[in-house]
Amino acid sequence: MRQPPSRTTLKRTVVAGAVGLTAxxxxxxxxxxxxxxxxxxxxxxxxxxxxxxxxxxxxxxxxxxxxxxxxxxxxxxxxxxxxxxxxxxxxxxxxxxxxYPKSSSWTWTGPESRVSNTLVNCSSGSQLSQQLQMNGSTTSTTTSSVKVGGGIKWSALEKVLEFNAGAEYTKSWSYAKASGWSTTTGITVPPKRVGWLALRPDMRTVRSNxxxxxxxxxxxxxxxxxxxxxxxxxxxxxxxxxxxAYYDAVGNVLDGQGKPSGQYVARDRAVTSSDRC
Structure with missing residues (x-):
């Protein structure tokens, strides 16, 4: 990867014209x-x-x-x-x-999304406890502040931005290395309720001007x-x-196991006729 130019000393430059040119x-x-x-x-x-x-x-x-x-x-x-x-x-x-130097970076909370199947408790008086598998894919996106007619070489740009984001993000950021993830945890659902698990992910944006x-x-x-x-x-x-003029590289903040960091939330709702209790 090329390094940025060092201090430039401007010089007067003469370029010889080609034979036959009058410029x-x-x-x-x-x-x-x-x-x-x-x-x-x-x-x-x-x-x-x-x-x-x-x-x-x-x-x-x-x-x-x-x-x-x-x-x-x-x-x-x-x-x-x-x-x-x-x-x-x-x-x-x-x-x-x-x-493409890193200009700034910040961490933010992404939108909550369901990351497990639902668990239906049709009982009238007993809680239902069970292990549920949570799974999904890490996020890796790149956006441009300006749409240009000639197009953007996204694959080349991802490699450049991942490198220039800095070594501190090599293991803690999913950008340019999106992958599937899975983990299992327990959930308890009250009577006549339907439960599931959701994730509010920690996301990181690295901007390059x-x-x-x-x-x-x-x-x-x-x-x-x-x-x-x-x-x-x-x-x-x-x-x-x-x-x-800038590019934003966005990815999940990762924990020590390479899974998305964030807040896992148990959700539930009342059973309905569609749950077939």
Missing amino acids: TLGLVAPAHADSGVVNIRGKESFNTDTLLNSLCNGDTGTTYWFINVQTGQLTVDSGHGLPPKDLPPPIEMFQGSCF PFFHIESYSWGDGHGHVTRSNSWRGRGYSNINSQG
């Missing part, structure tokens, strides 16, 4: 070097949440893009970053890679002059995210 490459000195991640939400005229979720859809390798900086529309650069003859505004091009690391960024003036930088739009910061 000239200008040089832009970055305003400053920034090792942090800059939230570009509100800094552009287009929806940067959609931009980040489109760029970071599970991939971790280098990707290559054209962008319309008026609309935010992305197009894959099949030339893989080769210097173009021209970049007519508002089209610009860039390349880089995505990282992905960021994109710019390796190269280029734009033109429409007259054969192309400028290249190694920061987002030449603004001096190479790591970008957008506050509203």
Whole structure:
């Protein structure tokens, strides 16, 4: 698994044009070097949440893009970053890679659900005690804050998020390793009642706000002059995210035996004609 980029020193970069190309490459000195991640939400005229979720859809390798900086529309650069003859505004091009750090996490109580068969006590005066088997499956889901047209590579994203959630969750979280579980416990049902067991599960959400690391960024003036930088739009910061672009990885909190942690609850109701007492 790749590690996030360390402190980036921005440099002036010259790229030689291919033979026969008339483009000239200008040089832009970055305003400053920034090792942090800059939230570009509100800094552009287009929806940067959609931009980040489109760029970071599970991939971790280098990707290559054209962008319309008026609309935010992305197009894959099949030339893989080769210097173009021209970049007519508002089209610009860039390349880089995505990282998926854990931004935050929290534990919450999931909805109560029945986890056993029912036990019917047709007696008028005796309690009914019996062992009941509780069973179910652990939960593992991933959601995106923004729906993107290009789709999300869920299988790749799960592996990335599970790794970046941190070692402390390896054994205590069902995410990306959902499995069936079963356990047996006793229940006592009063006369003329129907009983069952339910679970209020402890759930954990780990959120990741992905960021994109710019390796190269280029734009033109429409007259054969192309400028290249190694920061987002030449603004001096190479790591970008957008506050509203995130992925939520959700799974059961597990106990020491790998079963869902939570509150097990005995429930009962009055018998009815459908219980055939």
